[in-house]
């Protein structure tokens with residue numbers, strides 16, 4: 204059971220994540236977009252969207268810090284476990300609440316603004332459900348661990364397990380002992396990674412960082428376009 | 444000197460009758476799809492008026508185009524790169540659907556399905572955005588022909604810049620139409636705003652296009668364009684814009700809007716420009732100098748040094764030759780009557796306009812004067828501050844002198860040609876008064892009034908080496924098949940397998956175009972696609988079958 208949950212599932216999710224993106228990129232470049240709904244409504248979006256996105260970026264950084272960087276490194280840098288823990292919990296909770304608040308506004312907006320709701324596909328709904336689940340569980344795990352117990356040192360269990368997956372020496376035992384909320388959070392995250400390439404979340408992978416350095420005006424030659432009898436590209440839907 | 448070629452257009456506003464044919468044919472060809480219901484790549488606005496989208500010219504509000512920073516360097520008016528990335532999650536400057544208009548359809552079905560009653564059933568409007576019944580309160584040309592005049596016209600941002608008194612007189616005094624497409628700018632701020640680099644300027648012919656596969660829907664281009672000519676397809680989540688009908692011009696035929704223009708007022712041709720000087724010219728400190736600066740970037744194709752540099756930059760010989768015959772170059776330089784639209788946006792727009800003289804003539808006629816007499820016209824151009832001031836705000840960043848000069852030339856042409864028409868002696872002094880010769884005036888008159896197809900459109904073909912591939916360029920025209928892919932894909936709107944898009948053989952069309960026969964090309968039979976219907980022949984299905992005339996003798 205442990206092997207199934209903490210070894211097989213992560214590898215499946217990872218494989219689907221990577222191959223899924225490759226496949227989607229080749230097959231569906233045209234569908235690779237944020238599908239912004241700002242045209243329909245921007246008052247709620249203007250609050251909710253930055254709140255959510257900046258929140259989740261901080262959360263992401265926090266996860267990178269907590270999962271990828273081994274405890275021994277931070278300690279070697281002179282950061283004690285207590286300091287680390289306090290900073291992580293405070294920042295994490297603030298960012299988590301922002302993210303969740305932003306998400307709540309966005310979901311409320313999706314549901315109540317007519318045009319936005321009509322433009323919501325089933326795919327989007329599934330994505331929203333899983334995403335909310337992951338965020339709620341993650342926030343709950345942090346809050347519960349610190350309210351009930353004196354905090355949980357996930358850097359002794361969850362993080363080494365996470366890294367062990369990438370070393371190709373997975374160690375399920377580490378995860379088996381973690382509190383259930385942490386386990387659920389990890390599992391739901393795996394689910395999110397597995398559906399990721401098939402949802403609009405793909406836009407994150409093409410975050411336009413290159414914009415900061417490229418020249419303003421882009422020139423391209425006609426020759427760059429694929430030549431000859433290329434396969435016809437996707438067309439558009441006629442207006443009603 | 445880095446010479447590049449640019450396809451440019453000139454529109455002669457005196458001849459626009461505001462019929463919207465260009466808009467409609469363009470829409471049929473390019474934007475008759477879900478998600479682009481509100482999109483008009485070509486629109487015709489009545490001036491004074493608010494334009495489409497409403498008040499787009501007010502850059503204090505919409506912040507499109509470029510501005511100079513404190514060091515005198517060009518910077519996007521909406522903010523630098525970092526700011527753009529930080530506001531990417533909710534673009535504060537993006538027009539909402541209400542600023543364009545909420546597209547609608549009618550409940551036509553009710554007309555047939557309603558039960559028999561006393562009252563005639565009515566088809567009610569329904570929003571194409573939400574599907575709900577709606578009230579129509581605005582459209583792309585709601586203030587057409589000054590409709591709603593006293594209430595709506597004062598919302599015109601250009602009118603606001605001309606003084607109060609001028610405003611009052613103006614509304615009484617005149618009105619004209621301004622057809623607009625994407626300007627295919629030399630210094631496109633839409634391209635500069637795109638974080639993913641999906642928008643690009645084609646190096647061969649300067650057409651600005653959106654790569655649909657690279658667009659990620661960040662919406663910054665919509666803000667970046669001061670003319671608001673990039674649109675967001677709200678169903679596919681991608682930006683779309685005027686394509687200068689590239690599949691057509693690549694084989695040497697004009698854009699759909701030009702082809703179908705009832706007034707025959709559009710001209711298409713090449714200009715050569717020095718790409719190295721664009722940024723410098725767009726950054727001249729005085730807004731009023733921008734018009735001259737923009738002209739100074741364009742090169743004279745007859746200058747042997749330019750021709751040499753052009754060859755070195757890889758411009759083919761036939762393109763050089765076409766640049767030499769370009770009606771655009773003639774109208775801007777030889778006759779000096781074409782002006783750019785809003786040069787103060789600093790994007791170096793490449794659709795130029797010949798300002799209308801007819802409002803001045805109308806005033807003269809209405810006040811009982813001879814509207815074709817040179818003296819009267821010159822006097823009126825100098826005296827009528829209103830139209831000239833307004834036109835200057837549109838075309839020369841408020842500098843009235845160039846506008847006056849153009850109007851004088853048009854006036855001189857009018858009276859000079861009238862004398863000829865009436866069989867009188869040509870009066871060289873009229874031509875000399877505006878710095879031209881009688882011969883030049885006649886040549887200009889020919890180009891503006893009676894020039895045939897081949898002189899109005901001098902479009903070199905894209906290169907033969909590339910012909911085979913161009914011929915098969917799928918343009919994704921939605922008219923080509925009935926069902927469309929729809930929301931069939933598993934990932935929502937825009938996903939799913941590629942749908943077959945028919946490939947039109949534009950080369951065949953070109954042959955038809957150039958020929959005199961009114962025959963039907965086989966490959967067009969049975970399908971009516973306005974993107975490549977040329978007005979010749981009668982494609983099956985476009986018109987109802989002709990009834991046989993009864994012989995009743």
Ligand code: SF4
Pocket residue numbers: 624625626627628631632633634651667668669670671672673684790
């Ligand atoms: S007018 Fe056309 S080329 Fe110029 S900025 Fe706007 S969209 Fe870009």
Ligand code: SF4
Pocket residue numbers: 458459460461462463464465466487620622703704705706707708
């Ligand atoms: S088709 Fe020609 S005359 Fe008619 S509105 Fe368009 S530009 Fe003007």
